[in-house]
Amino acid sequence: MNVLEFTAVVAIVSFVAGLLGSLTGLGGGVVLVPLLTIFFHVDIRYAIGASLVSVIATSSGAAASYVKEGFSNIRIGMFLEIATTLGALLGAFLATRIPTSALAIIFGAVLLYSAYLSRKPRTQAERSLPLDPLATRLRLNGSFPDLEGRRSYNVQRVPTGFSLMFGAGALSGLLGIGSGAVKVLAMDQAMRIPFKVSTTTSNFMIGVTAAASAGVYLSRGYVDPGLSMPVMLGVLAGSLLGSRILVKAETKSLRLVFSAVILVLGLQMLYHGFWGKI
Amino acid sequence: MPAAQAPARQSQPFKPQPWRDRRIEVILGNLLRTGVLISAAVVLLGASIYLSRHAHDPADYGVFRGEPSEYRTIRGVIQSVIVGRGRGQGIIQLGLLLLIATPIARVAFSVVGFAIERDRLYVVFTLIVLAILLYSFLGSGIGL
Numbered sequence: 155m156n157v158l159e160f161t162a163v164v165a166i167v168s169f170v171a172g173l174l175g176s177l178t179g180l181g182g183g184v185v186l187v188p189l190l191t192i193f194f195h196v197d198i199r200y201a202i203g204a205s206l207v208s209v210i211a212t213s214s215g216a217a218a219s220y221v222k223e224g225f226s227n228i229r230i231g232m233f234l235e236i237a238t239t240l241g242a243l244l245g246a247f248l249a250t251r252i253p254t255s256a257l258a259i260i261f262g263a264v265l266l267y268s269a270y271l272s273r274k275p276r277t278q279a280e281r282s283l284p285l286d287p288l289a290t291r292l293r294l295n296g297s298f299p300d301l302e303g304r305r306s307y308n309v310q311r312v313p314t315g316f317s318l319m320f321g322a323g324a325l326s327g328l329l330g331i332g333s334g335a336v337k338v339l340a341m342d343q344a345m346r347i348p349f350k351v352s353t354t355t356s357n358f359m360i361g362v363t364a365a366a367s368a369g370v371y372l373s374r375g376y377v378d379p380g381l382s383m384p385v386m387l388g389v390l391a392g393s394l395l396g397s398r399i400l401v402k403a404e405t406k407s408l409r410l411v412f413s414a415v416i417l418v419l420g421l422q423m424l425y426h427g428f429w430g431k432i
Numbered sequence: 433m434p435a436a437q438a439p440a441r442q443s444q445p446f447k448p449q450p451w452r453d454r455r456i457e458v459i460l461g462n463l464l465r466t467g468v469l470i471s472a473a474v475v476l477l478g479a480s481i482y483l484s485r486h487a488h489d490p491a492d493y494g495v496f497r498g499e500p501s502e503y504r505t506i507r508g509v510i511q512s513v514i515v516g517r518g519r520g521q522g523i524i525q526l527g528l529l530l531l532i533a534t535p536i537a538r539v540a541f542s543v544v545g546f547a548i549e550r551d552r553l554y555v556v557f558t559l560i561v562l563a564i565l566l567y568s569f570l571g572s573g574i575g576l
Binding site for chain 2 (some may be wrong): 155156157158159160161194195196197199200207210211213214215217218219221222224228229232233235236239240242243246292293361362364365366367368369370372373374375376377378379380381382383384386387390
């Protein structure tokens with residue numbers, strides 16, 4: 155393949171990655187890393203560099219409209235970002251000290267179970283939750299534009315969510331990818347935040363977490379301009395389209411897309427654990 | 433447009449809240465969009481130069497060689513753009529650096545936004561995030 159063909163094909167694949175990444179709050183890396191390494195025979199380090207670029211592009215591309223429309227909760231994002239960035243520092247520190255294969259297998263199994271859990275939409279009773287004193291003190295409760303008007307929500311189990319976010323950060327430092335998944339799951343399943351708010355707030359956060367590790371990858375020479383260029387432009391276009399779709403989409407269908415992508419990520423992690431890096 | 437309240441549901445324990453942080457959200461949204469558009473424009477410019485010269489070269493990323501040092505640090509990238517040796521790649525790399533800067537700018541602006549709202553707790557939270565972010569970004573040897 156010559157550079158022109160390669161650029162065109164990678165841009166198309168990245169468009170799809172950006173679309174899925176912005177709809178699910180996972181970033182584009184989940185789709186991009188295995189495709190680049192398996193089908194385009196890109197070295198894993200270049201793929202990780204490109205994936206990092208794709209996560210920031212998805213996050214910033216979609217966040218503009220998610221923040222403006224009032225979906226992402228910037229307080230929840232900033233509060234939890236403390237846990238994530240600290241966790242990422244710990245993960246990077248531990249990365250050379252503990253074997254990641256066992257961790258990848260556990261994480262993979264957790265993701266497969268989560269794919270099953272997060273498929274189910276919430277019942278009306280599960281939506282009406284009491285005020286949590288800590289969430290109220292931290293001013294985390296908010297509202298978002300539902301299909302039939304603006305809907306308020308009360309955040310639950312803040313300490314559990316905060317701890318899971320610390321774990322999400324550590325995992326992303328250890329395994330390279332997968333922090334978006336834990337972020338969405340922690341907000342959706344533990345803190346009982348509405349699904350669209352969970353995915354868009356995760357989308358807001360993943361860019362910040364990725365920027366924290368961008369310096370390391372850039373200075374190690376992982377970020378190649380020729381490869382990252384079609385990735386960035388494709389992902390950006392995909393995430394802009396994705397952010398338009400999410401606003402009007404039914405939560406039920408978003409949950410299905412999310413659970414399918416999580417399933418793929420879980421299988422990736424199991425593969426990673428048993429046979430080494432993809 | 434005033435924030436519309438959700439229609440009342442039976443036995444709803446929510447206390448309906450006004451849409452807070454509206455102003456910060458609009459400014460943050462515009463900041464992000466501007467940052468992304470500028471970086472995309474720079475990458476596109478670099479891409480057109482790069483593709484016009486290398487379109488028919490073989491694309492091979494199978495072997496990791498690592499980027500040359502001029503694409504690994506902020507100073508290196510800026511120098512390669514000024515000197516023009518970048519052949520497009522330097523300009524692309526500059527666009528990528530601008531892209532990486534948008535989330536950092538977003539956090540930095542949030543500090544200001546929460547300060548305007550006199551929300552001390554969140555000024556502190558956001559400053560902590562900004563400090564960790566700058567520590568790991570600048571501490572990585574990327575240089576200034």
